[in-house]
Amino acid sequence: MGIVHLNGQLLPEEQAKIPVTDRGFLFGDGVYEVIPAYAGNFFHLDEHLARLQNSLDGVHISNPHSSAQWRQLLKQLLNANHANKADYSIYLQITRGSAARREHAFPQETHPTVFASATPIIKPSDETYAQGISAITLEDTRWKQCHIKAISLLPNILLRQQAVEAGAAEAILLKEGYLTEGAASNVFIVLKDEILTPPKSAELLPGITRDVVLELTQQQGLNSREAQISEQQLREASEIWVTSSTREILAVTQLDDQPVGKGKPGPLWSRIYADYQTFKKQLRQPATR
Numbered sequence: 001m002g003i004v005h006l007n008g009q010l011l012p013e014e015q016a017k018i019p020v021t022d023r024g025f026l027f028g029d030g031v032y033e034v035i036p037a038y039a040g041n042f043f044h045l046d047e048h049l050a051r052l053q054n055s056l057d058g059v060h061i062s063n064p065h066s067s068a069q070w071r072q073l074l075k076q077l078l079n080a081n082h083a084n085k086a087d088y089s090i091y092l093q094i095t096r097g098s099a100a101r102r103e104h105a106f107p108q109e110t111h112p113t114v115f116a117s118a119t120p121i122i123k124p125s126d127e128t129y130a131q132g133i134s135a136i137t138l139e140d141t142r143w144k145q146c147h148i149k150a151i152s153l154l155p156n157i158l159l160r161q162q163a164v165e166a167g168a169a170e171a172i173l174l175k176e177g178y179l180t181e182g183a184a185s186n187v188f189i190v191l192k193d194e195i196l197t198p199p200k201s202a203e204l205l206p207g208i209t210r211d212v213v214l215e216l217t218q219q220q221g222l223n224s225r226e227a228q229i230s231e232q233q234l235r236e237a238s239e240i241w242v243t244s245s246t247r248e249i250l251a252v253t254q255l256d257d258q259p260v261g262k263g264k265p266g267p268l269w270s271r272i273y274a275d276y277q278t279f280k281k282q283l284r285q286p287a288t289r
């Protein structure tokens with residue numbers, strides 16, 4: 001059982017309790033982050049904290065900590081879990097806190113609830129990376145503020161579940177005929193030797209992995225850019241990738257039961273995946289902290 005952070009305290013997970021009046025529990029009124037830490041080194045912590053700030057601003061919860069305080073708090077959490085050698089994923093959640101009455105509008109005075117845990121990253125198997133995954137397309141039924149990393153994930157859960165029940169690993173979402181993102185990932189396609197991903201907007205979460213992948217493609221001198229992607233372009237793509245902090249970059253080799261390209265991870269995926277692993281390896285070295 002791990003050690004978690006709850007409102008300024010480090011304690012065993014089974015002892016961490018929140019009141020049933022917490023608005024996170026009652027309304028899903030809160031935001032979260034998922035931050036990888038490789039051998040104790042945070043992966044793009046500043047970018048994760050900047051996105052957290054945007055999410056907090058989006059739901060009008062004031063940030064309970066400065067960046068320096070967050071860094072210290074999360075470092076203490078890693079240390080308490082002896083998480084400085086392996087790869088860990090930090091889950092960080094802030095809710096609007098508790099109120100005496102269950103009312104939709106914000107209570108007058110609130111004290112945000114801060115929770116963070118660190119668990120070992122369980123990456124997909126080497127075989128999964130080598131073979132790629134299957135995905136299905138679904139209509140994006142979520143709300144209009146998908147750039148906020150809100151804990152109220154019911155639509156994402158239902159979409160991912162629909163994919164799993166169809167034997168697929170991810171749902172790729174389309175809104176009015178255009179690609180937005182995955183149920184829990186961003187999406188890239190390779191179309192006529194160009195690497196494309198939808199531009200940031202309120203229709204998708206600005207993934208930290210997405211930004212890193214885009215940067216890696218540009219460092220490699222590959223042809224990559226942000227662009228609206230139609231359903232037809234998605235179906236014509238020779239490669240499709242999904243990106244996220246814990247699954248990194250996975251090739252989608254089957255879309256709606258049709259092979260993507262040759263039905264196996266493509267050459268550009270192999271290149272960027274290898275670069276990503278090199279980037280992670282460098283991050284594990286203490287000298288690059």
Ligand SMILES: Cc1ncc(COP(=O)(O)O)c(C=O)c1O
Pocket residue numbers: 034156181182183184185186204205206207208209210243244245246
């Ligand atoms: C809806 C959605 N889009 C994109 C992502 C990828 O974001 P990141 O690369 O920061 O993990 C996630 C991650 O969980 C997500 O839930």
